[in-house]
Amino acid sequence: xxxxxxxxxxxxxxxxxxxxxxxxxxxxxxxxxxxxxxxxxxxxxxxxxxxxxxxxxxxxxxxxxxxxxxxxxxxxxxxxxxxxxxxxxxxxxxxxxxxxxxxxxxxxxxxxxxxxxxxxxxxxxxxxxxxxxxxxxxxxxxxxxxxxxxxxxxxxxxxxxxxxxxxxxxxxxxxxxxxxxxxxxxxxxxxxxxxxxxxxxxxxxxxxxxxxxxxxxxxxxxxxxxxxxxxxxxxxxxxxxxxxxxxxxxxxxxxxxxxxxxxxxxxxxxxxxxxxxxxxxxxxxxxxxxxxxxxx
Numbered sequence: 001x002x003x004x005x006x007x008x009x010x011x012x013x014x015x016x017x018x019x020x021x022x023x024x025x026x027x028x029x030x031x032x033x034x035x036x037x038x039x040x041x042x043x044x045x046x047x048x049x050x051x052x053x054x055x056x057x058x059x060x061x062x063x064x065x066x067x068x069x070x071x072x073x074x075x076x077x078x079x080x081x082x083x084x085x086x087x088x089x090x091x092x093x094x095x096x097x098x099x100x101x102x103x104x105x106x107x108x109x110x111x112x113x114x115x116x117x118x119x120x121x122x123x124x125x126x127x128x129x130x131x132x133x134x135x136x137x138x139x140x141x142x143x144x145x146x147x148x149x150x151x152x153x154x155x156x157x158x159x160x161x162x163x164x165x166x167x168x169x170x171x172x173x174x175x176x177x178x179x180x181x182x183x184x185x186x187x188x189x190x191x192x193x194x195x196x197x198x199x200x201x202x203x204x205x206x207x208x209x210x211x212x213x214x215x216x217x218x219x220x221x222x223x224x225x226x227x228x229x230x231x232x233x234x235x236x237x238x239x240x241x242x243x244x245x246x247x248x249x250x251x252x253x254x255x256x257x258x259x260x261x262x263x264x265x266x267x268x269x270x271x272x273x274x275x276x277x278x279x280x281x282x283x284x285x286x287x288x289x290x291x292x293x294x295x296x
Contacts (some may be wrong), residue, residue, distance in 0.1 A: 082107070198274065
C-alpha cells in the first residue's frame, strides 16, 4: 500500500506542478517587459499562482498521506508584512512542512537556493520566475585561484533581495547551510545537541540588502519524532506526526550593518545568532520530549 500510495501521490504532485508551471512561466515572460508597475502586478500574479500550487499540494497530502502538524502557539501573522524566516534543516520534507505551515498566513516563501538547482526540470524555471534567490558559493580554493570572485556571492545576494523591496515577501533561509546529519554534526564539533553551527553571512546580507522593510523574524523549529524522513517516506505515508514551534520577534537595528567590512558588527551578529541557536536547541529538546510523552 505504501508503494501504491507514494506512486499516486507522486503522479499527482507532478501533474499539479506542471499545471501551475504554465501560468507561472507565461507570467514570467510578461514580467520581462521593463515597466515597473507591470512587473509588480506580475509578481503578485505569480505569487498567487504559487500559493495555489502549494494549496493543491496540501490537498494531495490530505488525500494520500495525511500528516498531523503539532504546532506550538502560532503567532499572529499577515500576508501584508515582510518576514525573514529561519528554520533548522534536516530533510527536503522541511520545505514542504514550512510551505504547509505558513501558506496563506504570510507572503509566499522565497527560499535561498543553490545555483545548480536552477537546472532542475520545470521547477528550476518556476523558481527563477518567482524570483527565488539563487546562491553561488565559492570555495576557499576557488577564491585563492581567482581572487576576483571574492564578494561575488554577496553581490548576488544583494541583487536578489533588492527585488523584494516593493511587494511583501517572506525570505526563507536555512541558516545551517546544509541538512543535519550525525557525521556532519560530529565533524563540525557543534556545540548544539540537535543542530549544526549556524552560518551568519547569508542572513546578515539579506537583512542589509532589504533595509528597514523587513523587521520581523519568524523562527521555526521542526522535529520529526520517529526519524528524519526522505521525500519518498513522506509521500508514501510513513510520516504521521511532525512537531513545530513558531516564534516571532522584532529585528532590531543591532542586526543591521556592514557584515563584510565592519568586524565589530560581524562578531556581534554572529554572537546574536549563536545565542538564538542555543535557544533553538532547547526548543528542539522540548519538542522531542513532548513527542515522546504523547507517544508513550
